Amino acid sequence: MKAPIFISQSNAFVQAARKAEQAKAEAAKKAEDDANDVSKGQYGDLPIVGSKDYKPFPQKRYTLHSTSKIPDNTEVLIRCDVANARSQSAKLAFLNLRDGLDSIQAVIAASETLSRQLVKFASTTPPESLIDVIGVVKETKEVIKSATIQDRELHISQIWVISKSVPQLPIQVEDAEIAIPIEGAGEDQKGESGRPLVALSTRLDNRMLDLRSTLNQAIFDIHSGVNDSFYEFLKARQFRSVRTPKILGSPSEGGAEFFEVTYFGKKAVLAQSPQLYKQMLIASRFKRVMEAGPVFRAENSNTSRHLTEYTSLDLEMEFVDHYEEVMFLIRDLLHHILTELSTTYSRQTERVRQAYNAAPFKLPKDSKDIPILTFSEGITLLNKAGMEVADDGESDINSTQEKKLGDLVAEKYNSDFYILKEYPLKARAFYTFPKGGELDAKYSHSYDFMMRGQEVLSGAQRIHNHDMLKARLDALGVPIGAGLKDYVDCFRYGCPPHAGGAFGIERIVLNWLDLKNVRLATLFPRDPSRVTP
């Protein structure tokens, strides 16, 4: 056993000696190179920003986006990402530089004042590294198709790495620029470039790189835009931002779809929605409330439409005489949100729809032209189109029928957004106000908002009268347990008539862009089999 060890050790000595020799030769070469390097001090790895050795550049900074508008031949300092780098020869390299939705082609050409060493450094900078570059923006004659800024190039004179990426990436950001593979078609589909399409699960596992794609930057600009337009519209209409608790002592809304939390040795549950709390706030005279926050559903469904955690845009408000006062306000709200998306976020919308080959969204200019149909009228449309559905006051329409109805309405009224109201009472939650206030009513004061035939908001007038609520709960056989008692009690002390609704923010994004999977509209989606990253 001893002999091989000695041999191996003596081998190691020989190898070490050789390496030392090699290193010496390389150092000598480098010293010579350095001496010949006219670009010394014009490139390299900067010390970590925040460390003692880091020194700011004195120049004015530009954004990559601004280079599309500045005069020809302007010298700029820009911080951006290396999307990719390729060397054409020892004297010429091209980089694709990226910042948000924008990209520009950069040229590094060796010359009397720019060394081959700089060209080499630039062309070997790993993609996804963050850099500071100094260069001159020049107009080009040819159209540069590989960048979003197609009539300019950046001629680099200095390149400094701020934060370097490792060379091997688990997924390529370029691959994340392509629409996800079609479900069921297997994972060996190829994109236009001929490279295999990266499956959704792989993208989500590497979400931090996936999100860098302009496709995802656009989706989450829009996500943020929905949130912001929701908020701004309601704020201007005196809605108050509220925060309702997510940890509840007991489940409140019935069903088994809640998550259990261990709460100091006891059991608590996660809120499935702010529903009962926002109503309690109306009873507390909060008049108009809004909340954008997480809701939790323990549904064991692995479909393209379900998440176990998502963002609910909730609102609830008093009305004076008729619940449609609220329905109209929500109609104007969604119309406002979508108008914002089609104007302020047109570039982002275009980027995603192009990738997903999505049709434009038909939206009437005036919110008063949004079609409003009763549930019965919807059924009649479906029946006329040959789809047999009963209007028996017992059953809701299913998602296939909903989709079909969406198509029929879009065709008839030229709108991908419509409202279906007066759902069967039996198809709605216990707190829904029966049509005309009659306990045995067939229909209810309720409404769903549809985009491309999918529900994006569900809402209704709520029962504000204690005796009526009690009678409904009795009729449905719902016991007033610990989770409902405070809620039911609060209607004893006088409560304004009120109505409201809740949007799924992801549903709006999904249907606006016609994405294929709700996970694509969620930063870090949660489903029964995914709780990371």
Place this chain on the structure above:
Amino acid sequence: MKAPIFISQSNAFVQAARKAEQAKAEAAKKAEDDANDVSKGQYGDLPIVGSKDYKPFPQKRYTLHSTSKIPDNTEVLIRCDVANARSQSAKLAFLNLRDGLDSIQAVIAASETLSRQLVKFASTTPPESLIDVIGVVKETKEVIKSATIQDRELHISQIWVISKSVPQLPIQVEDAEIAIPIEGAGEDQKGESGRPLVALSTRLDNRMLDLRSTLNQAIFDIHSGVNDSFYEFLKARQFRSVRTPKILGSPSEGGAEFFEVTYFGKKAVLAQSPQLYKQMLIASRFKRVMEAGPVFRAENSNTSRHLTEYTSLDLEMEFVDHYEEVMFLIRDLLHHILTELSTTYSRQTERVRQAYNAAPFKLPKDSKDIPILTFSEGITLLNKAGMEVADDGESDINSTQEKKLGDLVAEKYNSDFYILKEYPLKARAFYTFPKGGELDAKYSHSYDFMMRGQEVLSGAQRIHNHDMLKARLDALGVPIGAGLKDYVDCFRYGCPPHAGGAFGIERIVLNWLDLKNVRLATLFPRDPSRVTP
């Protein structure tokens, strides 16, 4: 055993006969009264709004608030609450009517055109009922101290109950108008009116009535105002609204203070903060992110400062050269929020401070005048004031020292808001950037924001370099388990230098108003012993 039953039954027959007689007499009296009632059809209980029988009033509606500004002798229709009702005689009653922060005195006086029956109905309407009233607004000579509108009265001609309260309330809203009892002084303290003060726990148990007080309406106007100013300031500075997951596969930030969730038979945990996710988004090139949402802390502390669920106002952003770029932006943000509270919400602020006998909040006009001290300078101030605290790079200051330092700074700089920066590295989380980037640094690139000597925001530059982060984790002996792996990995692929922070919204409200307990700044507070309502 039989005999008493027969007797009792025959008694019942006798009683029933008597009752029938009584009822007949009352009906006759009522018929006579009705015939004599000149106000018939001018008062009563309206059918439930939304029911078939409900009919809207044709008149224009006014808000109670608007009555303070309209011409003398205007007839108005108003929806509001009955705060209280008292009859002076069979011919004269007074109501106190309330809507939001406003109240007005109403007079109902019998006359040739207004019956005693109407007076009786008005004076017996249970407090907290919601009503529609028609009346004439008249200027008064005396100051009406019991209402916020002190120079007008409403002379009622019609009164209709929209939603009636039961006569017995678990707590009186009037009692909720008074500051909570001082801790430790027992529950038998008396308010100015001589009535016992209602304890905090009783108020929270009956939060839906408690929240109707103008005191709470004001607090939650301010709560909403903090949220809204946070959002608007950052939105105008290109921050993106994001939603990070609240259900995590494994705890990420260390410590044992997380809640466990049963997730489809497996264990998951609730997020203690969006910290790691907002950093991952920065690594994903989101540039500037903000999130207002719930965070969960399983701390078994029943103090006046701790909640197990609260609202965190989080932000994180790239910077170019120095982390103080971010610190200054956050300084301007908090200055903006507080300026908003002192202007737009001055009435609400006044209402609460008066109840809690709170001193005004000293706020420099210009955010550049907000004092910024290093931790060391803070310690020096404390030492000079005779409080012995070590600046040994090991220990943080405790809350007593913080409070004292707040007083010293307020005195020296005339500001109740100041920033303490460069905390000892050992007193901060593992991801905090060491001063000058040196792993063994005594201090760090960190900051806390203080209001009245209490921390309302904690923040720092975060380590954006993978090797530095790895070295810090190794030095601290923190294993890179499942909860940290994705986070640590994301710094391999290039990451912009960044910093951020998180406000507790309740802390801002608490210290702005100098409330005594963080629960008062939370709609439905959660602590180890409270998960309801």
